[in-house]
Amino acid sequence: MTQQLIAVDANALGQxxxxxxxxxxxxxxxxxxxxxxxxxxxxxxxxxxxxxxxxRRKINSGELQAKGSGKSRRVRLD
Known part of the structure; x- marks a missing residue:
């Protein structure tokens, strides 16, 4: 296998x-x-x-599990 040298801008490499x-x-x-x-x-x-x-749509379709109601409604994302 042959080695090949590549020129690199030292400033760019430092960044x-x-x-x-x-x-x-x-x-x-x-x-x-x-x-x-x-x-x-x-x-x-x-x-x-x-x-x-x-x-809410996913809860109603059964895709997401939820408990509670109104502002206290919680969703399970597992």
């Missing part, structure tokens, strides 16, 4: 390495939090990136 360091720091500092088992309709819509009416 890439700096961004990698920043990403490593961000990843290291991330703290994962367990999601609640039951969430509000608004929170479910935010997590699923849809409108709350879509969540």
């Amino acid at each position: 890439v390495l700096k961004r990698l360091d920043t990403l490593e720091t961000l990843i290291r500092d991330v703290k994962l939090v367990a999601r609640e088992e039951w969430v509000s309709i608004q929170e479910a819509a935010r997590l699923l990136q849809c409108d709350p009416s879509t969540i």
Whole structure:
């Protein structure tokens, strides 16, 4: 196998390495939090990136499990 040399701009490489360091720091500092088992309709819509009416429709069709009523209605996203 033949080796091939590639010219790289040292400045650009330095910027890439700096961004990698920043990403490593961000990843290291991330703290994962367990999601609640039951969430509000608004929170479910935010997590699923849809409108709350879509969540209500999925509850009515049986696609999502829900408990409670009115403002205290909670949805299970498992």
